[in-house]
Every structure is written in C-alpha cells, then in structure tokens.
Amino acid sequence: MSERIKLAVIGGFLGSGKTTTILGLAKKLIGSGTKVGIVTNDQGSDLVDTNFLRSAGFPVLEVDGGCFCCNFEEFVAKLNTLAREELPDIILAEPVGSCTDLVASIFKPMQLKHTEDFTLAPLVVLADPRRVRRLMTDGERRFQSEINYLFRKQLEEADIILLSKADLYSQEELDELKNYLKKTFKGTEVSSISAKEGDGLDSILPVILAGEAEENKTLMELDYSVYGLAESFLGWFNATAAVEAASADEVKAFVTDFMQAIQTKVSDMDKEIAHLKTYAMASGGYLKASITSVDDTLDFYEDNFRSSGRFSIVINARMNVEAETLGPLMKQAIEKAAGKHGFSIADYKSDCFTPAAPSGAARGLAPEGECCCCCSGKGREDVM
Ligand SMILES: Nc1nc2c(ncn2[C@@H]2O[C@H](COP(=O)(O)OP(=O)(O)OP(=O)(O)O)[C@@H](O)[C@H]2O)c(=O)[nH]1
Ligand SMILES: [Mg+2]
Incomplete structure (x- = not known):
C-alpha cells in the first residue's frame, strides 16, 4: 500500500439511515473513480445490510457477533483484507446502531496503532429528524430514558451530525432541528441530507475525503452503567x-x-x-x-x-x-x-x-474483548 486508505466511520442510532447513506456515498465515489470498500457490523450474524450492499455490487466484509470496539482486531483484519483484495481508496464502516464511544474504542486505537495504513475521516453521525424532534421535547416516550441517553451520547461524540431523511421534512422543520442540535452540541457541525434522493451527499463527500479526524480529541464522559442498561433493554x-x-x-x-x-x-x-x-x-x-x-x-x-x-x-x-x-x-x-x-x-x-452490559474497559486502549455489550456474550439468550 503506497497511499494510506481513508477510513470513514458513519455512525448513528438504529435505523437512522447509515446503510442508505453509505450506499449513496459509495455510488458517488465509484462514479468519480474512487475505489470503495465497506465494512458492516452487528451483534448477530445474517445481516440485511450486508446482503443489500453486496446486491448493489460493492465489496462488503462484516464483523458480526459483536461491535467493532469489542472485536477491534477482527475489524482491523477486515480492513486489511479489503485493502489487500480490493485496493480501495476509501473504506466506509458502519458500526452497530446501538454503539457509542466510538472515539475511545475505534478512533484512538486506530490512530495509535494503524496510522501507517489508514487515516481517519471525521466521525459522521446520522440522526433521524423524528428522533431528534422527540429528544427536543421529553425524549422518545416509548424508549426507556437510558436509550434516550445512548442516542444523545452518539450525537455528542460526532464531529458532524447529519440530519437524515431530509426529503420527509420542510426546510423550516429542518432548520429548527439544526438550531437545536447546534445549541445542544456546541462546536459540532450540523447539516442535513437525503441519501434516498441524493441531496447533500456532495457536500459531505469532500469532508470525508479531505477531512481528518482530530488526533487529540477529548473523550466524552460516558456512564457505562446507563449505556449498559440501554443495551440491555434492546x-x-x-x-x-x-x-x-x-x-x-x-x-x-x-x-x-x-x-x-x-x-x-x-x-x-x-x-x-x-x-x-x-x-x-x-x-x-x-x-x-x-x-x-x-x-x-x-x-x-x-x-x-x-x-x-x-x-x-x-x-x-x-x-x-x-x-x-x-x-x-x-x-x-x-x-x-x-x-x-x-x-x-x-x-x-x-x-x-439481549446484548450484555458494557464494562467500560475499552476507553482508551483497553484489552480487546472487555469493552462493551457484546464482548462477553453475557445476557445473550437464544430463545428460538
Ligand atoms: N425518506 C427517506 N428514507 C430514508 C433515507 N435514508 C434512509 N431512509 C430509510 O430509513 C430506513 C433505515 O435506513 P438504513 O439506511 O437501513 O438505516 P441504518 O441506520 O443503516 O439502520 P441499522 O443498520 O439497522 O441501524 C430505511 O427504510 C431507509 O430506506 C432518506 O434519505 N429518505
Ligand atoms: Mg444499517
């Protein structure tokens, strides 16, 4: 590998539009002659997303049975396999939608151990306007407060928050939500996209391609007991x-x-x-x-x-x-x-x-397999 490969992590809560956005970005990148690889992730196996993205013709590898941070070495192995077999310029990675603390558990270890081969784009986090609207009021009533906490923390650690599904909302509604997000998460860039319609992808592409994740970013405070409860309710x-x-x-x-x-x-x-x-x-x-x-x-x-x-x-x-x-x-x-x-x-x-509770040991550079929900397999119940 002569040039370093760009690694762009596209996070966000479950259903926020990560896979659709990755597909939209990948199509644009391929259209401009940029070679793309994709890594998907889940706490189980047999993923709709992997099948869907492969059907669109992209090389996709998955890390299953646990999040990227709990399977960090496997994540890196998949990145290396894609790098070797597909020679991509950029790898788009979709973490599990119930995962947070990505800066501590993915960005930091990548920046410490794998800078020769990979360079990280700023962390993009997608946010479904429907859930941000509910966050603005009392939170998602049907979700436990711990899940609302997890959603908020995912937004807090973003370098860029992208309000997704913009085609479903008026400009006025989007502006109101953007103002709320900018006020709540000070210093975070906020914009909107419709991956489905292709709107806004052109603005985010240069950020992903040319932008660099900050190396000395302060880790956010995260209460792993609350995070663990959130996971355990799902x-x-x-x-x-x-x-x-x-x-x-x-x-x-x-x-x-x-x-x-x-x-x-x-x-x-x-x-x-x-x-x-x-x-x-x-x-x-x-x-x-x-x-x-x-x-x-x-x-x-x-x-x-x-x-x-x-x-x-x-x-x-x-x-x-x-x-x-x-x-x-x-x-x-x-x-x-x-x-x-x-x-x-x-x-x-x-x-x-049910995913098991996170232990919190991953912050910084914890030993692999001790960070969160899916590491220990505790709480996993096969009921069928
Ligand atoms: N209208 C509209 N729907 C969208 C857009 N982006 C995503 N969706 C829809 O939102 C739903 C979830 O999208 P995904 O891309 O699968 O979301 P995800 O974040 O990858 O979901 P998980 O992997 O399960 O966490 C799907 O029905 C998408 O078609 C958009 O820009 N506009
Ligand atoms: Mg997805």
Missing part, C-alpha cells in the same frame, strides 16, 4: 428462511403482512421499534423492507424483484422488547403471514438475544 432478532412463491408480488405481500403485524403488536405493548428490516432475494433481484418506528409506514427498496420460485429471506429486528417475548412474537407473525399466503417456511434459522 431485543435483537436475526433470522434466515426460504419460501417458494409463484411471484415476487406475493412475497412482498407476505413481508408486508408480517412486518405490519409486528408493528401493531409492538405499538400495543407501548414499546418502540428501532429497526425492523427484511431482505428477500431471488435470481439476483431483491427487495428490502424497513420500519424504523411503530409510527412509520413500511419503506421498500427493490431492484429487479420479479422472479418466481425460491426466495431467500433475511430478517433483522431491534426493538425494546425482551428477547423471550421478541422471538416468539416474530416467529408467530412470520408463520401467520406465511399461512395466509400458503407458503411453507423452509430452512428457518433464528437467533434472538
């Missing part, structure tokens, strides 16, 4: 399955049915969906469906999704519903919708768990 569900269907439309209707059924159930429980997403694929064509709140309407992204036959399906859910409840809730909704459409579910495999 239920995690990842599943894969296959269905035989006569048409892609039927699969889309099935996906719509089970996702809406879950949305209704979670709303009735007075809980909140952080992100519920499904990826369905057959013969190269695919569909992605997402909901990022119980108040959300289903959002679809599809490409050439029109074949028939065997469809492989990946489902990921993150919400503040305990694992013992979430697993059966998901399974029942999937089975009921399958029954309605006359599908039999094949090769069903699922993992449902």
Whole structure:
C-alpha cells in the first residue's frame, strides 16, 4: 500500500439511515473513480445490510457477533483484507446502531496503532429528524430514558451530525432541528441530507475525503452503567428462511403482512421499534423492507424483484422488547403471514438475544474483548 486508505466511520442510532447513506456515498465515489470498500457490523450474524450492499455490487466484509470496539482486531483484519483484495481508496464502516464511544474504542486505537495504513475521516453521525424532534421535547416516550441517553451520547461524540431523511421534512422543520442540535452540541457541525434522493451527499463527500479526524480529541464522559442498561433493554432478532412463491408480488405481500403485524403488536405493548428490516432475494433481484418506528409506514427498496420460485429471506429486528417475548412474537407473525399466503417456511434459522452490559474497559486502549455489550456474550439468550 503506497497511499494510506481513508477510513470513514458513519455512525448513528438504529435505523437512522447509515446503510442508505453509505450506499449513496459509495455510488458517488465509484462514479468519480474512487475505489470503495465497506465494512458492516452487528451483534448477530445474517445481516440485511450486508446482503443489500453486496446486491448493489460493492465489496462488503462484516464483523458480526459483536461491535467493532469489542472485536477491534477482527475489524482491523477486515480492513486489511479489503485493502489487500480490493485496493480501495476509501473504506466506509458502519458500526452497530446501538454503539457509542466510538472515539475511545475505534478512533484512538486506530490512530495509535494503524496510522501507517489508514487515516481517519471525521466521525459522521446520522440522526433521524423524528428522533431528534422527540429528544427536543421529553425524549422518545416509548424508549426507556437510558436509550434516550445512548442516542444523545452518539450525537455528542460526532464531529458532524447529519440530519437524515431530509426529503420527509420542510426546510423550516429542518432548520429548527439544526438550531437545536447546534445549541445542544456546541462546536459540532450540523447539516442535513437525503441519501434516498441524493441531496447533500456532495457536500459531505469532500469532508470525508479531505477531512481528518482530530488526533487529540477529548473523550466524552460516558456512564457505562446507563449505556449498559440501554443495551440491555434492546431485543435483537436475526433470522434466515426460504419460501417458494409463484411471484415476487406475493412475497412482498407476505413481508408486508408480517412486518405490519409486528408493528401493531409492538405499538400495543407501548414499546418502540428501532429497526425492523427484511431482505428477500431471488435470481439476483431483491427487495428490502424497513420500519424504523411503530409510527412509520413500511419503506421498500427493490431492484429487479420479479422472479418466481425460491426466495431467500433475511430478517433483522431491534426493538425494546425482551428477547423471550421478541422471538416468539416474530416467529408467530412470520408463520401467520406465511399461512395466509400458503407458503411453507423452509430452512428457518433464528437467533434472538439481549446484548450484555458494557464494562467500560475499552476507553482508551483497553484489552480487546472487555469493552462493551457484546464482548462477553453475557445476557445473550437464544430463545428460538
Ligand atoms: N425518506 C427517506 N428514507 C430514508 C433515507 N435514508 C434512509 N431512509 C430509510 O430509513 C430506513 C433505515 O435506513 P438504513 O439506511 O437501513 O438505516 P441504518 O441506520 O443503516 O439502520 P441499522 O443498520 O439497522 O441501524 C430505511 O427504510 C431507509 O430506506 C432518506 O434519505 N429518505
Ligand atoms: Mg444499517
């Protein structure tokens, strides 16, 4: 490697728009002749995001089974593999949306140990205007206060906060939220983007390409017991399955049915969906469906999704519903919708768990495997 590779970490709460933004940035970068690699991350395996980004043709490696900070050596190994095999100019990395303290646990170790090969862009953190609006008032009522704390801390450590999904809001609404963020997180750059429409990506690209993360940034104060509680309130569900269907439309209707059924159930429980997403694929064509709140309407992204036959399906859910409840809730909704459409579910495999509490040891340069939620695997419950 003659030139150092730019590493751009695109953080933000669950469902804030990280993957969509990474896809938008990657397309722009490729269009301008810049070679891109992507690293995704999750506390489980079988990720909608990895499948989705690979379907778009990008080289994607994932760090699964724990966040980047708990698997720092694996994260670096994936960066090195991408560097060797893809010769990228830039690597876009998406940390788990329930993760914070990225400066302490990723930026500092990278800046101390890996400066020969990599240089870090400023930390970009995406913020869904819907959640910032709720933060401006009392916080997200359906989330425990600890989850609101985690959301606030993610914003606090950002170099740049990007209000995402700008196409859904008026300029006046966005300005009000920007003013609030600038006042609350003094010194942080705040702007807005619509990754879906492609607006604002051109302004952020030069910051990522030419900007450098500050080396001596002061670490934010973080109460790891509160952070740990926030993580522990989140239920995690990842599943894969296959269905035989006569048409892609039927699969889309099935996906719509089970996702809406879950949305209704979670709303009735007075809980909140952080992100519920499904990826369905057959013969190269695919569909992605997402909901990022119980108040959300289903959002679809599809490409050439029109074949028939065997469809492989990946489902990921993150919400503040305990694992013992979430697993059966998901399974029942999937089975009921399958029954309605006359599908039999094949090769069903699922993992449902609650991340364990963070220990706080990662701040600075803690030994690998002692930093947070997913390191010890404590609290992990496979209920299905
Ligand atoms: N309208 C609109 N929707 C968007 C935009 N960006 C993302 N979304 C939608 O928001 C939902 C979540 O987007 P993702 O990019 O998957 O969010 P994420 O932060 O990667 O989610 P996790 O990886 O689960 O934390 C999807 O339905 C997206 O289509 C946008 O600019 N405009
Ligand atoms: Mg994502």
